[in-house]
Amino acid sequence: PKAPPVAHYNLNNVTITSDPLGNRENILLLTPMARFYQQYWDNLLKLSYPHELITLGFILPKTKEGNAATTELQKQIAKTQKSGPEKDRFKSIIILRQDFDPPLQSQDEAERHKIQNQKIRRAAMAKARNSLLFTTLGPATSWVLWLDADVIETPSDLIQDLAAHNKPVIAPNCFQRFYNTEKKAMDERPYDFNNWQDSPTAVELAKKMGPDDILLEGYADMATYRALMAYMHKTDGLRQETVPLDGVGGAALLVKADVHRDGAMFPPFSFYHLIETEGFAKMAKRLGWQPFGLPNYKVYHYNE
Template sequence: MVHKDNPTTLLLRGNKRLTMIVLGILSLVGLFLLTFSKQLWLNHCRTNGGLRTLNEAMSFSSSSLSYSSGSDDHGRARFIDLNGLEATGQASDNEEHVLILTPLKNAASYLPRYFELVNRMNYPKHLISLAFLVSDTTDDTVAILKEKAEQFLNPDDSPDGSSPAQERYHSISIFEKDFDFDLPEGRRHEFEMQPLRRSFMARSRNYLLSAALKEEHAWVLWLDVDVVEYPASILEDLQSVNVDVVVPNCLRETEDGSFWGYDKNNWMETQQSLDMQRDLDPEYVLLEGYYEFLTGRYLMVDMPTHLGKLDKVPLDGVGATFTLVKAQVHREGANFPPFAFQHQVETEGFAKMAKAMGFGVYGLPSYLIYHIMNS
């Protein structure tokens, strides 16, 4: 006997079949969206240097997290892999970022030439960050910095109405921190004032370094505001030497073009200087270029300057008129001691510390730059 389905049964079967078809379609759409969104996420992370896999997004390794208070990253962790951050001899080709650091005090008169020289550098502008720490200033240094920062970050439009990103600097930061240290300008280079003065300079450098160094920076350049002449290729030249710390030979600018040394903090220990230090109080700070206490060290300003421009010599002390440092050196802990470290403070103390940590410190006696003539 054949049983015929009644109309109600047929309707239920039809609805069930339709429901299964709809669920199947929704499942396919959901699978497609999940796959597509995952690929977009991975592409975004690869492009922006963030998480490379979804597994990394879920791991939250405590040693690799950083946080940002910006609106885009608020409440979210970022994974930053510093293993691939290198400073090489081909920095420009490898698009390595350079951070230029300059501490300032009453520097308004020097800033026009400072920015002119920086802007003249051949190194790609979009790979350069600038940061300043202004301390105990009574002139309009901050106002000039803000004006120059606006110009550098928003260059004049090109004829077609666009501003190419390659002509913009990566970032410019202006920090202000007073140390309430007031030393009359006429006494800033007196022998008796140097340990205290240089101690405060070390503090300002450390403040600036800790505030400005970011994860993208491969190199740090310490640049004095009153350096008045250096080649446009200087960054690439010094990077090509490919050492941890390197300094050119800084001379005085003179009206008659005569040869005068300026940065006497670039020096090499001698047997005489080492023997002398054995009997010194550990807290005694040695200073170069002062007749009150001669150290017997070999100053780079006294070395021959007719050899190869990039021929390097090992140094034990450096100044900071133009000092290029691989950022790794600072990241691993070499900074500017405001206290006596192996009889040195500030920049020379930094060189001693870097060498104690196993880093190489070098000078280029034949690579000449010029500082303004002052006392």
């Protein structure tokens, strides 16, 4: 009998460069998804990076809401991969269901942002991201693009634009469009406060905490005085301007696959008093990979 075939991958041949398009690098686009938004899918289809080089990975909770989102997602996948134009079709698509319990109950924006709900929520999110990452990262993956299911608008050259900086970890600035009742017109505001630079106050706060306590950003009763990238945005600023970051959010985040291969994941526990994506930034840093942000490069979060 013949020996079973062995697939050989030489990781040295998998390039991770500032010109992923020119070098035909594979992208793994990962999305934890509690709700399905059509605008998210439409935005994905508009990405100009060759879809045949993009693998999509999803993880959805086993809740009523998660079931509904899975059905919607599968409907759109069937449309795109089977009947849609060939150029729209992605290389492959993986859907995971979150099978650890208890599943998070559905929460509206106000509820999930309450400080006492954050530690449990963020830990569950971290585990969801880790499950998704560790089951989908392949030997041919060059870049991992994290994109939340409620990020509904990005530039179509997102992948090329972010990779061009050739940074181990890079985050665009996540904003939200809303109707400004004072101006009586559409307007936008910063949304993601997890992209930040550390402050002496936050360092001091952390020193006084118990081993399992975590520091959270964007809460008035826990003033950290960190420099938030959300507020570094300048209307006339250069889109390619970069700033070093100590914490990152997961709304939109491009990571060199080698950063994850080195072991950087999303701690579902207090890691230097940080959790999930912010803990990931710290872990990447400890592995020698400095995260960066693009204060003037915007993507948009859904407005619930």
